[in-house]
Amino acid sequence: MKLTTNSQRILHELFMQEYQDNSAYTDEGAFFEKFGAEQVMKVFDLSDEEVESGVLGAGNDGGCDSIYVLLDGVLMTEDIVNDISTSKDATIDFIIIQAKRENSFGEDAIMKWKTTTENLMEIGVDDTEFIGRYNEDLRSAFSLFRNLYVKLLRRTPKLNIRFFYTTFATEVHPNVQSQADELRTKTLELFPSPKTSVSIDFWGADRILSAAQAQPEQKIQISLTEPPINIGNHHDYVTLVNLGKYYRFITDEHGDLRKYIFEANVRDYQGHNAVNQDIQASLEAPTVEDFWWLNNGITILTNEAIPVTTKELILTEPEIVNGLQTSNEIFNYFHSYPNNINLETRNILVRIIVPESEESRDRIILATNNQTNIPRSSLRANDPIHRQIELFFKGRGLYYDRRKNYYKNQGKKSSDIVSVSFLAQCLISLILQKPNYARARPSTVIAQDETYERLFIENQDLDVFYKSAYLGKKVEHCLKKSNEFTQAQKNDILFYVLLCVVAKKLETTNITPKAIKEINLEYLSDEDILDSAIQVFAEYDALGGDGKVAKGPELIDKIMQIASTTERANIPLVGATV
Known part of the structure; x- marks a missing residue:
């Protein structure tokens, strides 16, 4: 070329x-x-x-x-x-x-x-x-x-x-x-x-x-209607922001919404019709009341809020944690009526908070969104167990992405980043022995309370989460490098291969959290994974070799037969340093 x-x-x-x-x-x-x-x-x-x-x-x-x-x-x-x-x-x-x-x-x-x-x-x-x-x-x-x-x-x-x-x-x-x-x-x-x-x-x-x-902006300026009210000795503020200026804050130079400044677990929630329609109506049909009189406002968490002038702040890594639907409707309104941006006189109430810790950040997100109709399951990544997992992973070279794209934006390799859903898929495949469920419901695997509570047990040994994720990423990496299968086939068999190779190494199909904790990661080779992958694929292909097979129950029985009948080497499970 x-x-x-x-x-x-x-x-x-x-x-x-x-x-x-x-x-x-x-x-x-x-x-x-x-x-x-x-x-x-x-x-x-x-x-x-x-x-x-x-x-x-x-x-x-x-x-x-x-x-x-x-x-x-x-x-x-x-x-x-x-x-x-x-x-x-x-x-x-x-x-x-x-x-x-x-x-x-x-x-x-x-x-x-x-x-x-x-x-x-x-x-x-x-x-x-x-x-x-x-x-x-x-x-x-x-x-x-x-x-x-x-x-x-x-x-x-x-x-x-x-x-x-x-x-x-x-x-x-x-x-x-x-x-x-x-x-x-x-x-x-x-x-x-x-x-x-x-x-x-x-x-x-x-x-x-x-x-x-192009990289996400780490520092974004927000213009205020009046000098903000400073709360106590902290750099926290309550202020009014002109709707047109707020639109500028949530959009980039191309006029696109800065999605990365919206807290991921909140932004993915699909709101109810009436809420959005009421916000839209109040924007399109101005009344004698200012907009902020009719709306709960916006909550922004930020690492730092620095006054530039009496009516301007620079926010470092701002994150909108409450007011998603309002923000989206403001974006939609001005996107449809761009000539109104500079003519706008109405305001919105904005709370700007600099949390003192990650624990404080999570409590604020939970508290502000408990006052809305957002399901509790949408906010699970803010549970204490996920914060513990994140810290544990970080010390071992993996990055738990409970704050979506946080580590990607810091330049970490995708091969080292573990999403909440990927960890859940690994746990479902190993502990519940349901790789079909992991394949069929990648986005909603922890939406059900019963499933979530069985996987993310409070005070669970954090090694269980780490080793499940490590093994899942290793299998994923090995399959990616292989030229034996198409991309669709790799996606279909990934979690079956994970289940198969772990069951073979443990010499049991009864995979418990305790057993996962005792796995010696140094003794799991690419050859072990590819050997299991070839066996899994043969059964998958014999059943039809498509997504329907991967999402159905028949393949699990075949994999368990492989795991229980294959002759295994007597390899120690404990004693190696991870």
Whole structure:
């Protein structure tokens, strides 16, 4: 690939550095698919785990290297869609990405998109007739989109269908642009609604480089209506902020919502219709009352609040922990009426708090959100046990991401970051022996009280959590490096392989927390994992080798038979230093 511009050369160097830091990837083209998707999806503040979940990574992808379905900015999975509840003015984003490590945009990619869209995007299509033509992950992604759209149809959602073509190119040939225009027209014909928008974005070297070098702002300035009230001897403030100025605070230079400043567990909650509609109504139909008279306001936690002038503060790593729905409606209002930003005279009440400790931070989040309708399960990452897990992991080279993307934004490697849901999936697979449940419900595994209480037991030995996560990440890393399986197959068998290899090492299918604690991590090799993976895959393939098998109960029995009958070496379990 010939690189002729400085942007191309810099992007190439940056990409190669990222590639060399990700040892799980052995193919530059495959890593560029993940790299390209990561840049495009930055605006949605997805975790590395979420980005990788959308990368198809197999042949027969219809020109779609990555696909993401989002509802109001929240990544959708099958288990979430089944229980979805949203407001009337919901927004669906259906994002399709093609990432090629080439220095030009080609017509072929657009032509593939036209065919794939025609075959799979139409509501009511029977995609079983395309089993031989398109891979399972692609068909599942389009099915997820269709199911979500149909489920929300009576609520007339806004639909954004967005195609992104990412390469090292510097320009778009007119013929390619013509193909893109045809794709847009054909896609709009499938969803002929004034609330549907279709775009085809060409991301060349300049645009990718700009996204790759962009980092979340650590310090953000907020302008106040009047000098704030300072509470006690602390740098905590109560103040009024003009609605237009607040909009500036929660958006970046491109006018996009700074999702990373919203506390992750709160922001993913889908609010009730009436609440959002009331806020929207008060914004669009001003009354004699100021806005802050009619609204509970916003709570912001920050590491530091420094006065710049009497009416300006600089907040370090601000985090909005209460007032999500209000903030979103303010964003939607000014996004729809940008001319009103500088004309706005109304205000919102803002509380700015500098917590003295992590414990204080968590108590504030729980207290402020207990006064709303947010389910307790949405705030579980703030329970003391998760704070203990985070501290324990950090001293052993793993980073527990109970504050979504906190460690990613600090530059930690994705291979060392463990999400709350991933740890829960590992525990469910090992302690409950339900890898099918872990595979089928990746986003809601700890939503049920009974399941949560069995996994995250108070005063549980923290080694149990650490070793479960360590083993899960090791299996994940080993499968990523393997060329034996497709990406869809790796996703399907991951937690079965984890269960199998641990049961074989422990020489028992009765895996208890105590047994996990005693596992000697030094004696688990890549060869052990690959051996179990091959055995698991053989059974998985014999049963049909698809997502339905991975999410069903039959494969578990097969894995337990392997674990209980395979001859094992007599390897010590205890005594090694972790």
